[in-house]
Amino acid sequence: MKQLLAFIHKEFLHVFRDPKTMLLLFGLPIAQILLFGFALSNEINHSNVIVIDYAKDVASRSIIEKVRASENFDLYDVLDDHHMIEEVFKRGETKMAIVFPSNFNEDLVHGGYTEVQLITDASDPNTATTLVNYFNMLLLGYQSEMYQDQQMPMNIQLSLRNIYNPELEGTTNFVPGVMALVLLLVCVLMTSVAIVKEKELGTMEILLVSPFNPFMVIISKVIPYLFLSIVNLIVILALSVFVLNLEIAGSIILLFGVSILLILAALSLGILISNVTNNQQTAMLISLMGMLLPTLMFTGFMFPIENMPKFLQVISNIIPSTWYYIIVKNVMIKGLGFESIWKESLILAGMTTFLLLVSIKKFKIRLS
Amino acid sequence: MSTLKYLLQKEFRQIFRNPTILRMILIVPVVQLIILPLAADFEIKNINISIVDNDRSVVAHDLIEEIKSSGYFKLVNYTHDYQVAFSDIESDETDIVLEIPDGLESDLIREQKGSLFIAVNAINGTKAYVGGAYLTRIITGFNQDIRAELNPGNNGASIGVAVINWFNPLLNYQFFMVPGILVVLVTMVAGYMTALNIVKEKEVGTIEQINVTPIRKTHFILGKLIPFWVLGVFVFTLGMFVVARIIYGIVPLGSVFLLYGYLALYLVAILGVGLLISTYSNTQQQAMSLSFFMMMIFILMSGLFTSIESMPRWAQWIAALNPVTYFVQVMRMIVMKGSEFEHITRHFVIMAGFAFVFNVWAIINYKKTS
Amino acid sequence: MNSQKMISTRDLTKTFGDFVAVNNITFDVRQGEIFGFLGANGAGKTTAMRMLCGLSIPTSGEATIAGYDVYKETEKIKQNIGYMSQKFSLYEDLTVAENIRFFGGIYGLKNGEIKARSRELINALDLNDQKDLLVGSLPLGWKQKLAFSVAIFHHPKLVFLDEPTGGVDPVTRRQFWDMINQASEDGITIFVTTHYMDEAEYCDRISMMVDGYIRALDSPAQLKKQYNAESMDEVFYELARGAKRTE
Numbered sequence: 004m005k006q007l008l009a010f011i012h013k014e015f016l017h018v019f020r021d022p023k024t025m026l027l028l029f030g031l032p033i034a035q036i037l038l039f040g041f042a043l044s045n046e047i048n049h050s051n052v053i054v055i056d057y058a059k060d061v062a063s064r065s066i067i068e069k070v071r072a073s074e075n076f077d078l079y080d081v082l083d084d085h086h087m088i089e090e091v092f093k094r095g096e097t098k099m100a101i102v103f104p105s106n107f108n109e110d111l112v113h114g115g116y117t118e119v120q121l122i123t124d125a126s127d128p129n130t131a132t133t134l135v136n137y138f139n140m141l142l143l144g145y146q147s148e149m150y151q152d153q154q155m156p157m158n159i160q161l162s163l164r165n166i167y168n169p170e171l172e173g174t175t176n177f178v179p180g181v182m183a184l185v186l187l188l189v190c191v192l193m194t195s196v197a198i199v200k201e202k203e204l205g206t207m208e209i210l211l212v213s214p215f216n217p218f219m220v221i222i223s224k225v226i227p228y229l230f231l232s233i234v235n236l237i238v239i240l241a242l243s244v245f246v247l248n249l250e251i252a253g254s255i256i257l258l259f260g261v262s263i264l265l266i267l268a269a270l271s272l273g274i275l276i277s278n279v280t281n282n283q284q285t286a287m288l289i290s291l292m293g294m295l296l297p298t299l300m301f302t303g304f305m306f307p308i309e310n311m312p313k314f315l316q317v318i319s320n321i322i323p324s325t326w327y328y329i330i331v332k333n334v335m336i337k338g339l340g341f342e343s344i345w346k347e348s349l350i351l352a353g354m355t356t357f358l359l360l361v362s363i364k365k366f367k368i369r370l371s
Numbered sequence: 372m373s374t375l376k377y378l379l380q381k382e383f384r385q386i387f388r389n390p391t392i393l394r395m396i397l398i399v400p401v402v403q404l405i406i407l408p409l410a411a412d413f414e415i416k417n418i419n420i421s422i423v424d425n426d427r428s429v430v431a432h433d434l435i436e437e438i439k440s441s442g443y444f445k446l447v448n449y450t451h452d453y454q455v456a457f458s459d460i461e462s463d464e465t466d467i468v469l470e471i472p473d474g475l476e477s478d479l480i481r482e483q484k485g486s487l488f489i490a491v492n493a494i495n496g497t498k499a500y501v502g503g504a505y506l507t508r509i510i511t512g513f514n515q516d517i518r519a520e521l522n523p524g525n526n527g528a529s530i531g532v533a534v535i536n537w538f539n540p541l542l543n544y545q546f547f548m549v550p551g552i553l554v555v556l557v558t559m560v561a562g563y564m565t566a567l568n569i570v571k572e573k574e575v576g577t578i579e580q581i582n583v584t585p586i587r588k589t590h591f592i593l594g595k596l597i598p599f600w601v602l603g604v605f606v607f608t609l610g611m612f613v614v615a616r617i618i619y620g621i622v623p624l625g626s627v628f629l630l631y632g633y634l635a636l637y638l639v640a641i642l643g644v645g646l647l648i649s650t651y652s653n654t655q656q657q658a659m660s661l662s663f664f665m666m667m668i669f670i671l672m673s674g675l676f677t678s679i680e681s682m683p684r685w686a687q688w689i690a691a692l693n694p695v696t697y698f699v700q701v702m703r704m705i706v707m708k709g710s711e712f713e714h715i716t717r718h719f720v721i722m723a724g725f726a727f728v729f730n731v732w733a734i735i736n737y738k739k740t741s
Numbered sequence: 742m743n744s745q746k747m748i749s750t751r752d753l754t755k756t757f758g759d760f761v762a763v764n765n766i767t768f769d770v771r772q773g774e775i776f777g778f779l780g781a782n783g784a785g786k787t788t789a790m791r792m793l794c795g796l797s798i799p800t801s802g803e804a805t806i807a808g809y810d811v812y813k814e815t816e817k818i819k820q821n822i823g824y825m826s827q828k829f830s831l832y833e834d835l836t837v838a839e840n841i842r843f844f845g846g847i848y849g850l851k852n853g854e855i856k857a858r859s860r861e862l863i864n865a866l867d868l869n870d871q872k873d874l875l876v877g878s879l880p881l882g883w884k885q886k887l888a889f890s891v892a893i894f895h896h897p898k899l900v901f902l903d904e905p906t907g908g909v910d911p912v913t914r915r916q917f918w919d920m921i922n923q924a925s926e927d928g929i930t931i932f933v934t935t936h937y938m939d940e941a942e943y944c945d946r947i948s949m950m951v952d953g954y955i956r957a958l959d960s961p962a963q964l965k966k967q968y969n970a971e972s973m974d975e976v977f978y979e980l981a982r983g984a985k986r987t988e
Binding site for chain 3: 373374376377378380381384385388389575576577579580581582583584585586587
């Protein structure tokens with residue numbers, strides 16, 4: 004026990020002696036949770052649109068007014084000629100053109116039907132379809148206002164309620180996602196590099212010839228990072244609550260428990276990476292090049308997993324942060340209890356055990 | 372000039388000597404470029420819906436049929452109990468709940484109006500908005516239909532919408548994602564490798580040996596940058612003309628020459644960032660932490676996955692100071708829209724500015740003597 | 742020629758904040774000399790040596806190396822010196838031949854010259870079978886001998902050796918000094934730091950640094966006489982005992 008404490012003490016010294024790494028270890032998650040928590044959302048707002056108005060009548064003008072007033076659109080320009088559209092699209096200055104044909108109002112009033120033409124820059128399909136949707140809703144609003152004073156027969160009224168996130172803010176979705184991403188990557192990176200560094204410097208040999216169980220060597224290397232990650236977790240949660248105004252709806256203790264489970268999974272992955280590599284550069288490249296984008300994309304907060312092809316859904320299932328993301332959403336946002344996340348927690352625990360077993364096996368092979 | 376030749380020879384040898392690293396910088400980007408775009412599909416389809424039908428009338432039945440046949444929704448649960456439907460939301464089995472209250476049909480006939488309730492799981496705000504919008508449109512359409520059936524003649528005028536999608540009529544997400552993801556992969560290869568490489572020489576001590584030789588500072592730095600520049604161009608070519616072309620059938624609409632012109636400039640800027648990181652770090656661990664930090668910001672604040680316009684003003688400034696933003700835009704513009712030099716002059720000027728500032732800063736900060 | 746000064750310093754000083762690492766040192770090294778630069782750990786040897794190599798700018802004082810000024814002409818100095826650092830400084834992931842070629846190349850030697858001298862060097866070190874092995878796989882003694890050969894590969898006027906024989910076995914150490922003597926006979930001035938007092942005996946003259954000052958400077962024989970000592974060990978002990986700084 005005394006030996007273990009001595010080793011752990013030495014590891015803490017390594018970490019605390021390097022203020023630059025320390026700064027990054029803590030500064031990085033803080034900066035990222037704040038930056039991304041505030042800045043990121045899947046929403047599309049304030050998109051530049053141009054209007055080509057051949058009608059210039061009451062109806063087209065009042066729709067243009069609605070476009071101007073809308074949060075969703077920024078009216079970039081009103082033009083007279085649709086030949087300009089291609090040029091403007093190629094410069095990337097605007098995403099959609101709204102074209103009103105001549106005699107717009109007349110057709111509407113006397114003919115009972117008219118059409119608005121929407122030309123989208125569909126190089127970004129998501130923005131294109133979303134903008135079309137926004138415009139459709141705007142038109143529906145305009146039409147119902149048209150008949151406001153006129154009592155329509157058989158009118159169905161709709162009342163719509165957004166649960167968990169009435170303002171439709173990006174934070175409820177992105178904060179759990181960024182938490183999962185940052186915790187996982189920072190842990191994996193730090194542990195794998197710390198262990199490989201010892202290998203590279205040759206000090207690992209010295210530790211291994213000491214009368215100390217080699218597994219204890221690994222455990223003592225990991226404990227400081229476990230500790231640091233928990234500190235990080237506390238900071239991240241505090242920021243989410245006090246700065247990003249995201250309440251923890253469920254049990255904090257439960258959230259903490261499962262977060263530690265994710266940290267353990269990440270640490271085990273770090274150990275495994277350090278076991279299969281021999282120098283820092285390789286370990287870093289695996290952790291960064293190999294993991295950054297896949298974790299970002301497969302966790303589920305950026306792109307809906309149900310949209311992915313089947314084999315990619317399988318891949319997303321083997322990424323620990325995917326399960327953690329579900330857990331955080333359930334506990335932190337929906338306020339659900341353990342019965343809603345036991346399956347996900349069990350999977351995370353299973354992953355941790357598996358990763359540790361593989362690491363130990365690899366480690367033994369290396370020793371013999 | 373000849374000392375530069377020896378420096379380059381040495382760097383290339385060291386890169387090719389390490390098979391693990393070579394594999395990481397060649398195979399990993401290719402594999403990721405093949406797989407990741409398939410995962411990047413924002414399109415909101417198959418929205419799961421649970422319907423609570425307390426009316427069980429003909430109108431209710433017709434409405435449900437209308438929703439089911441729209442193609443947007445998948446009916447996961449038909450129930451008569453709101454609590455059951457709500458627990459579907461809690462367990463993520465459904466995204467949206469439509470509640471048809473008892474007496475909808477009779478209210479419509481007797482009082483000429485009725486109401487419906489929709490509850491959306493709004494954790495993902497966009498999905499909630501789109502789901503709600505689709506359902507609203509279907510119900511409004513349904514409303515017009517029953518009105519027309521009962522009371523032909525006066526059902527008001529309506530405005531239709533005709534949509535034309537330019538540049539990507541089939542709304543293929545991969546056409547949009549592949550060029551962007553390729554930018555990030557090239558950035559990672561070039562940026563990380565430069566940042567880690569010089570620091571490694573510092574950590575191992577060989578840089579001392581270099582510093583006592585008459586090598587010029589600029590030669591040493593060029594010797595470090597050129598190999599990774601070449602590597603960046605190679606990875607880009609592999610991605611654009613092998614993976615993107617064969618797997619995704621993407622052929623740049625605009626000038627390939629222009630594309631490479633921008634790539635060349637962009638790589639100089641990114642290598643400058645890597646160099647800068649390495650001049651500020653003493654160990655590989657520090658360099659790595661710094662590059663990790665930068666890379667996360669570069670990727671997430673570049674408009675690759677989320678729209679820059681909907682960010683708050685201050686965040687848009689960060690995006691504007693991010694070189695990746697510009698290359699992602701330029702790639703998409705040239706590849707998909709066939710934009711020409713005159714359309715992206717601004718992008719060129721800004722990137723030249725980045726390249727100049729980062730490299731000069733790094734060279735000033737790199738000291739042979741203390 | 743013998744009177745020409747290879748190194749000449751006057752009141753050379755380097756401070757880091759309040760800490761005076763090197764305090765007004767003044768000495769000359771003549772061409773062709775083997776000059777031993779001794780001192781306990783932390784006495785300021787490495788700092789002094791880094792200033793002489795142009796790696797570190799002095800705080801005050803004057804110094805010329807091969808006639809060039811350490812403030813203004815560091816790049817000229819670098820053309821004329823060789824350096825072998827405490828830390829092993831060849832590229833471990835390049836082969837023996839590639840390392841030689843690289844360092845020859847960056848000193849601006851001609852291709853033919855590099856080839857001829859490499860052959861010579863590899864023969865002299867008896868590394869013919871190992872020339873295509875990665876340097877990282879060689880035993881330490883061989884690495885050190887190779888590092889020394891590379892440091893004088895471009896025939897500098899002066900070579901700085903920073904504890905070149907640390908961790909090397911006695912036989913290799915002996916061979917290493919044979920190489921140093923050979924280089925000295927070829928006209929290369931040697932400036933060497935060491936902790937081995939038997940090695941100090943091989944030097945023409947030695948200086949002793951204590952707490953940033955040079956406390957003694959003479960030939961080994963004179964120093965022994967001056968301190969009434971049997972061996973250099975005793976001289977060293979006598980001088981270093983008063984040191985306040987240790988690492």
